[in-house]
Amino acid sequence: MRTVKEPDVRRLEILEAAKRLFLKQTYDTTTTNDVMRVLGIAKGTIYHYFSSKNHLLDAVVEHMAEAYVARRMKTVEACASGPLARMRVLFDRDARSAEERSATASLHQPGNVTLHTRLLVALVQRLAPVFAQLIHDGCDEGLFRTEHPLEVAELLLSGIQFLTDEGVHPWSAEDRTRRLRAVPALVESLLAAKPGSFAFLDPGRAGARRPRSA
Amino acid sequence: MRTVKEPDVRRLEILEAAKRLFLKQTYDTTTTNDVMRVLGIAKGTIYHYFSSKNHLLDAVVEHMAEAYVARRMKTVEACASGPLARMRVLFDRDARSAEERSATASLHQPGNVTLHTRLLVALVQRLAPVFAQLIHDGCDEGLFRTEHPLEVAELLLSGIQFLTDEGVHPWSAEDRTRRLRAVPALVESLLAAKPGSFAFLDPGRAGARRPRSA
DNA sequence: GTCTATAGTAGGATAGAC
DNA sequence: GTCTATCCTACTATAGAC
Secondary structure, three states: OOOOOOHHHHHHHHHHHHHHHHHHOOOOOOOHHHHHHHHOOOHHHHHHHOOOHHHHHHHHHHHHHHHHHHHHHHHHHHHOOOHHHHHHHHOOHHHOOHHHHHHHHHHOOHHHHHHHHHHHHHHHHHHHHHHHHHHHHHHHOOOOOOOOHHHHHHHHHHHHHHHHOOOOOOOOHHHHHHHHHHHHHHHHHHHOOOOOOOHHHOOOOOOOOOOOOO | OOOOOOHHHHHHHHHHHHHHHHHHOOOOOOOHHHHHHHHOOOHHHHHHHOOOHHHHHHHHHHHHHHHHHHHHHHHHHHHOOOHHHHHHHHOOHHHOOHHHHHHHHHHOOHHHHHHHHHHHHHHHHHHHHHHHHHHHHHHHOOOOOOOOHHHHHHHHHHHHHHHHOEOOEOOOHHHHHHHHHHHHHHHHHHHOOOOOOOHHHOOOOOOOOOOOOO
16 A cells, blocks of 8 residues: 655654664664664655665754754753853753663664764764854953864864764773863863863763763 | 685785775775675685674774874884974875875775774874874973873864864865864964964965875 | 685665556 | 565675685
8 A cells, every 4th residue: 555645744754763763773783674664664765765774864863963952052041151151051961861861872882883973073063153152252251262263162072072982983991081081171271261160071070071972 | 726825815915905996996885796806716715804894894994004104103203303393294294105195085985984984093093192292292392281192182183183084074175274274273272382383284384284184 | 724606695775667 | 756576785604625
């Protein structure tokens, strides 16, 4: 039997089914057959909307990054004022929802390395301007000093994610801790901020965590 | 007919054939049949030495990173003295051989994203200690000041590669130039170096180039 | 332990009927 | 837009020759 639906509806349906499967299993272990079976549609239908499994992944990544950043932006704008306080909220891992936590766990599986990597890129792209704006505000208030707010934001987001994300790269736990401990100092020197301004990023301190691990 | 070789010889033979094919075509488009055909061996032989196409890729990446860093180290130790001069040589893109250049071009193809990404990780791992040593020397000479030479090295290598490598990530040419232009300032502020110390990294200057793009 | 040959499974992708 | 049938290739399994 053959059920015809609105293209947008069908597309979203496939997208979300794929996302659910990628997170429940992994991207690698999820087959196009799985997606097809769970929706009760033909494989050709999937390929009508997404030209490859890879493109389907791209769409899922965009979708996830969009949603994640939207949620974070809302909490930032709601709770905090002042650049430093807002950064604290923006990068607070403890503020994640239960769903975000389970997604994070799934992303750290070997079969989700590709998904994880691409998601990090998408997140840097979206978070950097926000972070840069906070840096800019901080400069206005005399907290920071830099000629390149956006580039500092990008370097920190990408560099720290690259170096501290477990699962994607073959770093040992000691490596990660070592790097995380250096983070406050690195941020402070890039922003010419007063020593201790970013002590809340130190993983050793209670109630404070590292700047995301997505 | 059946030709028996030393395991190490055979392994290397497969490794280099694979590398050549990955660079001539791409990793994605190279099939195990291609490797098998070009060497005139059976598919089982490949799988005897490498348990999957993925593991073969790993070995190729290690091999390439090893060779690349060895070459660079040699030129560094040969030509230059003093931390700044050595950094200049270490990160000089113009010093690449013709072979390195064509490899770089091939890595920027879509089918080589996986290979490219893994190679960048392998290079950060190997170059960071070298870079960190130079930073350390520079601190001794009073050129730089930092509490975290290794972490600064890692942050810069990974962050800059992540942000300026074309092909792997969907940045525009303008984005890349913008970031590259900020690099000297970022390096100087992380190392507390005298402004202008790293002007040679500025892509705008004649005879100077950005810190690698692998 | 090293190598060949071959047959078979599973999953990504496509063509073409409807 | 959707489905069916088919293709291609990564990978496994096996059986056996040197």
